[in-house]
Amino acid sequence: MIRVVATGTFDILHPGHLYYLEESRNLGDELSVIVARDANVKHKPRPFLPEDQRLRMIRALKPVDHALLGDLHDMFRPIAEIRPDIITLGFNQHFDEEHLRQKLRERGLDADVVRIPGYPGSLASSSKIIERILNTRGPPDPTGSHGEE
Numbered sequence: 001m002i003r004v005v006a007t008g009t010f011d012i013l014h015p016g017h018l019y020y021l022e023e024s025r026n027l028g029d030e031l032s033v034i035v036a037r038d039a040n041v042k043h044k045p046r047p048f049l050p051e052d053q054r055l056r057m058i059r060a061l062k063p064v065d066h067a068l069l070g071d072l073h074d075m076f077r078p079i080a081e082i083r084p085d086i087i088t089l090g091f092n093q094h095f096d097e098e099h100l101r102q103k104l105r106e107r108g109l110d111a112d113v114v115r116i117p118g119y120p121g122s123l124a125s126s127s128k129i130i131e132r133i134l135n136t137r138g139p140p141d142p143t144g145s146h147g148e149e
């Protein structure tokens with residue numbers, strides 16, 4: 001039984017997320033997904049959707065066998081419980097593979113770390129979807145004219 005762990009924020013779901021999770025699941029027999037806690041998303045704007053809602057959507061996806069919220073303080077605690085054989089990193093996750101492997105070893109965890117490539121498409125990105133919404137459905141015209149002459 002090969003256990004795989006994938007991680008991420010998963011704020012507004014798109015096909016890039018699905019691809020990352022499908023490819024992660026294809027590496028083993030069981031996929032657990034650790035969903036980032038609201039309080040821990042500091043490297044970009046805070047998620048729009050609360051952590052419970054992000055978790056519920058991830059749990060419903062076909063490639064996902066188990067989904068859980070991450071730890072608030074120690075990212076290695078859920079890993080120590082799951083004991084995965086493989087941890088996947090998405091194409092734009094800011095972790096260095098070798099550094100992560102080393103940190104895992106220090107905690108007595110010998111999971112391999114595998115980088116999953118990106119899925120193409122200008123809307124395969126939560127922030128690009130948000131940008132598009134703002135650009136196309138931005139603040140309403142205060143005159144209420146909807147751009148009509």
Ligand SMILES: Cc1cc2nc3c(=O)[nH]c(=O)nc-3n(C[C@H](O)[C@H](O)[C@H](O)COP(=O)(O)O)c2cc1C
Binds near residue numbers: 035036070071093
């Ligand atoms: C091995 C690993 C374990 C993680 N564990 C946690 C965790 O326990 N709690 C948490 O809030 N975030 C955890 N994260 C971080 C997030 O799930 C996510 O990867 C990180 O915030 C980067 O988010 P993004 O790629 O969605 O922008 C972990 C990341 C990795 C690589």
Ligand SMILES: Nc1ncnc2c1ncn2[C@@H]1O[C@H](COP(=O)(O)OP(=O)(O)OP(=O)(O)O)[C@@H](O)[C@H]1O
Binds near residue numbers: 010017020093
């Ligand atoms: N287009 C994509 N192709 C492959 N993997 C992706 C793609 N978009 C996101 N992922 C992966 O899915 C996981 C969760 O990603 P995240 O929640 O950061 O979404 P995102 O669309 O990259 O967000 P943002 O646009 O705000 O950076 C990460 O491992 C990330 O690398």
